[in-house]
Amino acid sequence: MTELDRRRLLTGTAALAAGTLAVTAIPQAAAGDHVPAGAAARKVLRTPERRFAGLPDYPFEPHYLRVRLGDGSRSTVRVHYVDERPAWPVRPSGETILLLHGNPSWSYLYRHVIPPLVAAGHRCVALDLVGMGKSDKPADRFRYTYQQHMDWLTEAVFERLDLRDVTMVCHDWGGTLGLRLLAEHPHRFRRVVAMNTGLKTGREDLPAEGWKHLATWLQFTQRTNPLTVSDVVAGFTTSTLDPAVLAAYDAPFPDDRYQHGVRRFAVLIPLTADDEATPAFDAAWEVLATLDVPFLCVFGADDHVTGGRHGALSDHIPGAAGQPHAVLAGAHHFLQEDKPHEVAAAIDDFIRRTRV
Known part of the structure; x- marks a missing residue:
């Protein structure tokens, strides 16, 4: 299959972006795509609040910006x-943890990671990326580009929340976005924990097994519209998830109109060094390759893409040298579902080891 054939396969189809760990912007539509204009292009969908009623183990008060x-x-x-945030009698640590999810999850993924971190004294901020979770969902699918996701994330984290001295925990696409955020604003971060993620430039070969899963899923969902998001999560955990938990992953998407964010991540994969986002990735790596911000990898041994191999990050970022990187046995791609307490413990231990 040629690169052009692969691009055509990806365009306009559903995503399992978690299996690729890379992105690029696609500025124009493929042949035959209809690009809405005017008011239709600016329409924003909002998932009805009733869809989120009674979510198991998600008692957190909602905040919006x-x-x-x-x-x-x-x-x-x-x-x-x-x-x-910690409350009496827990003594605040003064640490702020930014938790970034990937595709097709949302902040619900961190529901069992947040409580032990708060109990340890840390403030936890978990965003829902635009198009995901309780966040709004632009109805124009061509609004979802890599750069636009970066713009949304940068504005939310730094302009609206004004987060500083951050410990960033980033998973999947949250890492592919977050690592560039780190490269462009390194002075805002104290440390980073990367989980089953990476930052590829389009020059690397796509992981064979990950590509197999992605291509199969794309063709399957193309024929069986709509995409059932919970199937993705369930397929890449070692745990057997309760039906109520699976329903929580489906809750943000009442129908296919709400799924453009999930689906469009697939067409953001850089297949060659000529992709639109490659210069931005190259620039990010120029910074990351010199960065001594403490950097920890926590990967799942059963992750279908990495197989627990984190050297693409840990071998090339100076701040990762000598850190207690963890590969969690019995953890698949969504390791926050499989090993939430181990994930939280690794984050807390890393913070305590690297405090000045």
């Missing part, structure tokens, strides 16, 4: 985030 839609107008989108 607004970021620019990015269409040149004054339109905005609402971003949901969790902001949990």
